[in-house]
Structures are given as structure tokens and as C-alpha cells.
Amino acid sequence: MTTVKIETLLAQIGNRSETQTGTVNPPVYFSTAYRHNGIGESTGFDYIRTGNPTRKLLEEAIAELEGGKQGFAFSSGMAAIHSLLCLFSPGDEIAVSADLYGGTYRLFEQIWKTYGIKFNYCHTYEDFAESITENTKAFFIETPTNPLMQEMDIKEIAQLTQSNNLLLLVDNTFYTPILQRPIEQGADIVVHSATKYLAGHNDVLAGLIVSKSKEVGARLEEYQNATGAVLPPFDSWLVMRGMKTLSLRMRQHEENAKIISRFLREREEVTDVLYPGKGGMISFRLKSEEWINPFLKSLRIISFAESLGGVESLMTYPATQTHADIPEEVRTQNGICNCLLRYSVGIEHANDLIDDLIQAFESLSI
Numbered sequence: 051m052t053t054v055k056i057e058t059l060l061a062q063i064g065n066r067s068e069t070q071t072g073t074v075n076p077p078v079y080f081s082t083a084y085r086h087n088g089i090g091e092s093t094g095f096d097y098i099r100t101g102n103p104t105r106k107l108l109e110e111a112i113a114e115l116e117g118g119k120q121g122f123a124f125s126s127g128m129a130a131i132h133s134l135l136c137l138f139s140p141g142d143e144i145a146v147s148a149d150l151y152g153g154t155y156r157l158f159e160q161i162w163k164t165y166g167i168k169f170n171y172c173h174t175y176e177d178f179a180e181s182i183t184e185n186t187k188a189f190f191i192e193t194p195t196n197p198l199m200q201e202m203d204i205k206e207i208a209q210l211t212q213s214n215n216l217l218l219l220v221d222n223t224f225y226t227p228i229l230q231r232p233i234e235q236g237a238d239i240v241v242h243s244a245t246k247y248l249a250g251h252n253d254v255l256a257g258l259i260v261s262k263s264k265e266v267g268a269r270l271e272e273y274q275n276a277t278g279a280v281l282p283p284f285d286s287w288l289v290m291r292g293m294k295t296l297s298l299r300m301r302q303h304e305e306n307a308k309i310i311s312r313f314l315r316e317r318e319e320v321t322d323v324l325y326p327g328k329g330g331m332i333s334f335r336l337k338s339e340e341w342i343n344p345f346l347k348s349l350r351i352i353s354f355a356e357s358l359g360g361v362e363s364l365m366t367y368p369a370t371q372t373h374a375d376i377p378e379e380v381r382t383q384n385g386i387c388n389c390l391l392r393y394s395v396g397i398e399h400a401n402d403l404i405d406d407l408i409q410a411f412e413s414l415s416i
């Protein structure tokens with residue numbers, strides 16, 4: 051990483067990228083094709099799937115922010131994770147966090163398992179260590195996990211992957227490079243649903259990957275060009291615009307989440323609050339499953355909606371939304387019971403959010 055601080059890197063994304071006019075905000079290049087003067091005389095851009103100047107700015111920015119060699123922008127977080135799995139072959143095994151975004155679980159179990167990749171689900175460091183076989187090629191972890199907010203020590207798990215010659219893949223969607231830079235702690239690849247905190251405004255679907263090594267980067271570049279799930283130019287620009295304010299937003303998300311987690315811990319309607327003390331995501335359980343629907347229906351500022359990381363507060367019910375594709379017995383065994391709510395705390399005033407929660411609790415007929 052360069053010597054300037056992350057706040058400066060973020061605010062300056064795309065500035066000085068164009069010298070002809072001196073535009074401060076980077077232009078959006080919509081052109082799908084690039085003119086050549088003759089054979090072998092490319093400007094470096096040929097066709098939009100292979101490379102686009104706007105997407106490139108975003109890819110360079112995320113690579114620098116995460117401290118990796120190469121960045122890639124995909125049409126969604128899932129498209130990014132799907133491309134990562136192209137690094138593996140039938141017969142390979144990957145150890146993964148047992149608590150995992152439901153869409154990632156679905157991709158693993160419904161698609162990649164049928165292609166011959168085996169996924170071993172692990173809860174603890176010991177589970178990961180014990181899961182290693184001669185076919186294991188990588189670990190894929192979320193930290194903190196979605197939705198149970200369990201943190202893993204990346205440095206510790208990286209020692210395990212490095213000593214066994216495995217790749218360590220980390221989904222950094224919840225913490226972002228503001229709170230956690232997995233590559234600096236030994237990860238090989240970082241992936242993001244940029245739809246969430248990085249873009250930050252609930253208005254664009256995007257995925258990002260950063261690879262630590264040139265070799266892995268070259269393979270990902272090949273898959274990205276071959277499969278074409280690339281992020282369009284305007285969406286790349288939207289993600290960059292969102293990222294410029296990431297540090298300010300994360301500060302406010304976290305400040306609010308700390309206040310709200312303390313408030314929730316005091317409520318008698320709540321049995322437990324899952325908040326690791328960092329970031330803007332909180333999960334909590336209500337005493338009764340019957341209260342879930344009336345509680346969600348009573349919210350006036352916080353929206354009952356399925357996403358996270360935007361400026362607006364969203365409340366999600368994992369059992370029927372984000373984690374609905376995980377079989378109920380696996381889901382409940384992992385702790386995603388029918389009383390669990392996940393709250394993406396927005397940047398609104400904390401007092402207004404607390405007032406909203408109070409009136410929703412008071413609406414319950416206890």
C-alpha cells in the first residue's frame with residue numbers, strides 16, 4: 051500500500067486518472083469496442099468484456115485498498131465467488147465456514163458439488179485443521195460470518211493454510227478494508243459483495259475479488275474474460291462513488307451499532323444479541339417466533355428488506371430470506387433459528403432508530 055492513509059485513497063479514487071481535461075470525477079467509458087491503428091497496435095483496451103477503463107479504475111482501487119496485486123470487478127458477489135471456484139477441479143475439497151451467506155451455500159451445494167467439488171463445513175479452527183485431507187486445496191471463510199457474526203482469527207487460520215500449501219479465501223463483505231485487510235494477515239484471495247458496504251447506497255449489484263499473487267490473478271483474469279460476468283461501466287462508477295465515503299459511513303454504522311447492541315441487550319423481548327463489537331451488523335433473537343412478523347410489520351424507519359451495508363437501516367429475517375435455501379435442519383443446527391433477526395444498522399440518527407425499535411417492541415402483545 052502507498053504511504054497515504056486509507057481515507058485518502060478512498061476519497062481520491064479515480065482522480066487524476068484522465069489527464070486531457072483534468073476531470074476530478076472519472077468519466078464513464080461506455081464504448082464496447084476500441085479502435086486500433088493497425089495489427090498489434092492496441093491502446094490496452096480492445097473489447098469491453100476483456101477490459102474497460104472505468105472498471106479498471108475500480109479494480110485498481112480495490113487491489114490497493116486490500117493490499118493485493120490484482121483486482122477484478124464482477125456483476126455480483128455471487129459471480130465473483132463462482133469465478134473463484136473455477137480455480138478448482140473435480141475431486142478437490144474446500145473447507146468452508148459452516149455459518150455462511152445462504153447464496154454461497156446454495157452455489158456450493160447446488161452447483162459446484164455436482165461438478166465434483168466437495169465442501170467440508172467447519173465451525174472452529176480445530177474443525178478446519180481436522181478437515182484437511184490430501185484432496186483439500188483451500189479454505190473459504192467469512193469473518194464475521196453471516197448471520198451469526200462469528201469472527202475467525204485470519205492470522206491463525208493462515209498459518210494452517212500456509213503450512214499445508216492451501217489457498218485461503220476470505221469473504222470480507224461485512225468488515226471491508228476499513229476494519230480488516232485479510233491479505234495483510236495471510237489470506238491469498240479476498241472477495242466482496244460490493245453491493246453492500248463498499249457501494250453503500252442500496253443501488254447497485256457488484257462483486258469484487260483481490261488476489262495476492264500474480265499467478266492466481268492471471269488465472270482469474272482468464273476466467274473473467276472467458277465467462278464475462280463483468281461489472282458494467284456505469285455500475286463500476288457507482289461502486290467507486292460509494293467507496294469514496296466508505297470510511298465515514300463505516301464509522302457511523304459502527305457507532306450506531308454499538309449503541310443499538312447495548313439497547314437490545316437490555317430488552318426483555320430479546321434473548322441474545324450477536325455483535326462482535328465492530329462494524330454495523332447485529333443479529334439478535336426474539337423470545338418468541340410469533341413476535342417476528344408483528345415486530346417487522348411495526349417498524350417505521352427500519353425497512354424489512356433483504357440486503358445490508360447501505361446507508362438505510364434494513365432488518366432481515368434469515369430463515370425466509372437470505373438463508374432460506376439452507377435446509378431447515380442444517381440452518382437450525384447452525385443457530386439460524388426461526389427467532390433470529392439480522393439488522394444492518396444504517397447511518398440514521400441512533401435515537402431515531404432506538405425509538406423505532408421501542409415502538410416495534412411495544413406493539414407486541416406480550
Ligand SMILES: Cc1ncc(COP(=O)(O)O)c(C=O)c1O
Nearest residue numbers: 126127128151196223243245256
Ligand atoms: C457475505 C456475503 N457474501 C456474498 C454475498 C453475495 O453477493 P451479491 O448479492 O452481491 O451477489 C452476500 C449477499 O448478501 C453476502 O452477504
